Amino acid sequence: MxxxxxxxxxxxxxxxxxxxxxxxxxxxxxxxxxxxxxxxxxxxxxxxxxxxxxxxxxxxxxxxxxxxxxxxxxxxxxxxxxxxxxxxxxxxxxxxxxxxxxxxxxxxxxxxxxxxxxxxxxxxxxxxxxxxxxxxxxxxxxxxxxxxxxxxxxxxxxxxxxxxxxxxxxxxxKITQVHNAMWSGDPDIVFQPVLRLEDRKIIAVEALSRFAAPPRQTPDRWFADAADVGMGGMLEMLALRRAVALCRDLPRGVSVNLNVSPNTLLTENILHVLHGFDPRRVVVEITEHEPVHDYEPLLLALKPLREAGIRVAIDDAGAGYSSLRHVLMLRPEIVKLDVSLTRGVDHDPMRQAMAAALGEFARRTGTIVVAEGVETTAELEALMDVGIPEIQGYILSKPQPMADLLKMLKPN
CATH class of the missing domain: 3.30.450.40 (GAF domain)
Structure with missing residues (x-):
């Protein structure tokens, strides 16, 4: 035996x-x-x-x-x-x-x-x-x-x-690195504004995590490593709590975009971290730390969030088959074009065609399209030509601490 x-x-x-x-x-x-x-x-x-x-x-x-x-x-x-x-x-x-x-x-x-x-x-x-x-x-x-x-x-x-x-x-x-990062105060939260082109008004900010602890690696890598060792939900929820706490000083007309992985949506109570913050001002950006094999549980997890007024965005649309599948299966209110589509869109007919196709899809379905990673005036004009209504990127502002962002949002 x-x-x-x-x-x-x-x-x-x-x-x-x-x-x-x-x-x-x-x-x-x-x-x-x-x-x-x-x-x-x-x-x-x-x-x-x-x-x-x-x-x-x-x-x-x-x-x-x-x-x-x-x-x-x-x-x-x-x-x-x-x-x-x-x-x-x-x-x-x-x-x-x-x-x-x-x-x-x-x-x-x-x-x-x-x-x-x-x-x-x-x-x-x-x-x-x-x-x-x-x-x-x-x-x-x-x-x-x-x-x-x-x-x-x-x-x-x-x-x-x-x-x-x-x-x-x-x-x-990985466990030691993630623990050490959290104990040292990571992640720090910075914010990048989203601009509505129609009236040149900042209507949202995306909360982004930054890590100072070693090793030097991208935030995506930090969250992926945490997910690999079963700490993804813990790290994401810590980032969400810090982001929401900082967003209480935002003007009421500005929404906050929070990055959440599918697994965290399935295992954690996202509404709980809002602590009275108006859910109608919250957009959940679904990231891809892991593939989604069954959409039914994810749709069920999103249902109470949507009923509370939270909107859903698909991040990095156009970067691969899975992101487009997310769009079809989850029916988001917002689709964010991946930087690989916006970078150099002004001189690349293929990128222009893809951006235009996603823009047309959004218009027919009542979805808002946001182009990420816009850096130049030429890129901005090309995106406007194909009807993209909102942008995010260095042409407007790099990610910055909330204190600096509030100065930027303060009326003249």
Missing amino acids: QHTTTGQKAGADTLPIALSPQVTESIDRVLTAIRSHLRMDVAFITEFLGSSRIFRSVDFTSPAGDVEAGNVVPIASGYCQHVTAGRLPELIADTSTVPLAQTIPETRQLPIGAHLSVPIRVDHGKIFGTFCCFSHRPMPELGQPELDLMHTFGRMIALELTKDIERDAEQRR
């Missing part, structure tokens, strides 16, 4: 490596093969965790005491630490002939008559834990060939584990 754990039970001093299903299945097959081939009763691997060790995978003919996947025991218990420290041999054909083995409680409790154990070495010889098997009865036939086989399979397990160890290290690095 086989039992495997991919996580941690309470009691470990440190977090165990997260094992992928593929690596777990591979290790399970190795344990079953070695236990059956050597006619042992129990085979297992352990991971050393500070002063503890955790049984990561166990294969047995019948349960054997605490040798159960997920159990965390003191590292000093059992044979493992004695073997890696050289106090016990890796091969014990008959434990009754080894004085130290006779002093170990598990020898009689389980019982252990014969024992094989080899260290699992990863990352330049670092010991991950041990690969072990034992029989309840002595096995005098065990010898060097059996031990060599254990070493061979131990190296195979180490190679499999290395894949997950590297991935786990990357995950932990």
Whole structure:
């Protein structure tokens, strides 16, 4: 019978490596093969965790005491630490002939008559834990060939584990970086205005996150890293709360655009962060940190927001198939043209045609189109020629702190 754990039970001093299903299945097959081939009763691997060790995978003919996947025991218990420290041999054909083995409680409790154990070495010889098997009865036939086989399979397990160890290290690095960024005060929130061309009036601002903590990377990368390690909702909600708090000083005729990923819309209460801020002045810009496979739950999540007066915008429209699919499936009130369409639109007939097509689609469906990333007068004029009603970009203003934005919005 086989039992495997991919996580941690309470009691470990440190977090165990997260094992992928593929690596777990591979290790399970190795344990079953070695236990059956050597006619042992129990085979297992352990991971050393500070002063503890955790049984990561166990294969047995019948349960054997605490040798159960997920159990965390003191590292000093059992044979493992004695073997890696050289106090016990890796091969014990008959434990009754080894004085130290006779002093170990598990020898009689389980019982252990014969024992094989080899260290699992990863990352330049670092010991991950041990690969072990034992029989309840002595096995005098065990010898060097059996031990060599254990070493061979131990190296195979180490190679499999290395894949997950590297991935786990990357995950932990991201977790640490996101935690450090939040503790240091990130994200800082800046705002970029949206201009209605008809009357040259600023009618909205987009709240944008900025990060000062290392490493130097784009805000999109920060949010993607947070999402990769299950912290995306936490980081997004922190940014939303800070943005809403700063927007309370905006003139009443100015709306605020808040970037929210589909997953956060599904898992968090967006209305809760408004804290009395008029939802009719809020636009939720749906970003793409992850693909949307099923739109029905997302539409249900958007329903109470829309009922409260919040409008929906699709960000980066035209950047790819998925953004256009968002437009068709979510029926937004606002579509924001991606900067890849607006950049150089004044001298590129293809971009002009795409912008005009999206503009015509918006007019027929009652949707507002905003062109992002407008930097030059020529780009602005080209967008006006194809009927784009609103723009956002450096030609108007770079993203700036709320205090500077309020000065810009102050009537002369």
